Amino acid sequence: MDANDDTTPTGEDVRRLLRHWGALWDVDELDRVLVRTSSRMFTTLGNYRPHRDEIRLASHLYEVGGPDLWQEVLCHEAAHAAVWRKHGRSVAAHGPEWKGLMKAAGYSSRATLPTTPELADYIRQRRQARPPRRRRRRVKVSLPRLLRWMTAE
């Protein structure tokens, strides 16, 4: 967990949960997965990147989505990490293996989590607050002018 984000639970909270699920799922060292937050995630709440062994959670997830949703998303991604450790790329991401782990952890095995009104609101506001993408302006520069500019130093 990023140290600069004090709205989310501590790294120790995360480790404890990962150790708990690791024991439950019989996966060694699940708590070695790197868990970070990202402020640039809008359409997803979390993801797992096998090549980095890293879970990313949307930085607004805990504060806006609440602790229950946060924990479910963390579990969802931890289950991906566990499936990766057990099966690599030989099984589907949200296949029976992954569903079994979610069920064992006490969650429904829905692959997509419903957004809450608070989350939808938050995302709408963030989208509106983002500055419009600047249009690339084509600037015509004549060669003599360009040369002048380059040697102007």
Ligand SMILES: [Zn+2]
């Ligand atoms: Zn997933």
